[in-house]
Amino acid sequence: xxxxxxxxxxxxxxxxxxxxxxxxxxxxxxxxxxxxxxxxxxxxxxxxxxxxxxxxxxxxxxxxxxxxxxxxxxxxxxxxxxxxxxxxxxx
Amino acid sequence: xxxxxxxxxxxxxxxxxxxxxxxxxxxxxxxxxxxxxxxxxxxxxxxxxxxxxxxxxxxxxxxxxxxxxxxxxxxxxxxxxxxxxxxxxxxxxxxxxxxxxxxxxxxxxxxxxxxxxxxxxxxxxxxxxxxxxxxxxxxxxxxxxxxxx
Numbered sequence: 001x002x003x004x005x006x007x008x009x010x011x012x013x014x015x016x017x018x019x020x021x022x023x024x025x026x027x028x029x030x031x032x033x034x035x036x037x038x039x040x041x042x043x044x045x046x047x048x049x050x051x052x053x054x055x056x057x058x059x060x061x062x063x064x065x066x067x068x069x070x071x072x073x074x075x076x077x078x079x080x081x082x083x084x085x086x087x088x089x090x091x
Numbered sequence: 092x093x094x095x096x097x098x099x100x101x102x103x104x105x106x107x108x109x110x111x112x113x114x115x116x117x118x119x120x121x122x123x124x125x126x127x128x129x130x131x132x133x134x135x136x137x138x139x140x141x142x143x144x145x146x147x148x149x150x151x152x153x154x155x156x157x158x159x160x161x162x163x164x165x166x167x168x169x170x171x172x173x174x175x176x177x178x179x180x181x182x183x184x185x186x187x188x189x190x191x192x193x194x195x196x197x198x199x200x201x202x203x204x205x206x207x208x209x210x211x212x213x214x215x216x217x218x219x220x221x222x223x224x225x226x227x228x229x230x231x232x233x234x235x236x237x238x239x240x
Contacts, residue, residue, distance in 0.1 A: 002103065002239060002240060003240050004239050005240055006236065006237065007234050007235050007237070009195075009212070009226060009227055009236070010226040011192075011216040011224065012222075012224045012226060013216045014219075015218065015220070016221060018186065019222050030226060030228070031179075031182075033229075034231055036233065
């Protein structure tokens with residue numbers, strides 16, 4: 001018998017800030033790698049270790065992307081004569 | 092040789108692609124994919140299996156949210172793994188928003204706002220001058236948001 005199934009979503013809502021690189025890394029990880037609860041323990045252990053490595057790489061490069069974008073924004077603010085606002089980006 | 096009664100896996104994928112029409116079909120203007128949207132709702136909304144189309148009743152409001160919700164991106168077009176057909180949407184974010192919502196409706200904006208799926212967040216979720224992100228499950232035949240097994 002065939003059935004139509006619906007997956008479960010999660011919601012992450014923030015207050016007074018956007019998502020952090022760590023949060024976005026988790027969103028990406030959920031798409032990249034899913035480790036089944038029913039998986040063989042040895043395979044699951046390896047998969048979780050791999051997931052941990054991917055998490056570190058994602059966080060590192062997401063932080064780099066944020067920093068790089070701030071550099072671009074700082075230059076745009078400077079060019080527009082708002083050098084004082086650059087300090088806000090540095091906090 | 093053997094004959095195993097089964098619903099063809101390719102048929103399941105075809106259903107998700109709108110290939111077959113056993114009843115009166117819709118007139119399509121093109122062969123491109125339809126546009127699917129997600130609207131957010133407060134806990135006062137009445138949504139479920141009987142919901143047939145998008146409604147503005149008890150739809151969420153707030154900074155960063157527009158009536159009707161936002162377009163979804165199909166991140167994995169209908170495909171199959173083993174005998175399960177499935178598809179996936181990209182996570183959806185209402186950025187710089189102040190919204191409170193208890194659930195959502197995925198609907199077909201191209202086909203008269205017809206309902207696709209109702210999502211229950213389990214509790215009120217609130218963003219305050221922040222990001223409100225709906226995270227879709229893993230894109231595979233065991234977890235994807237829409238599956239025909």
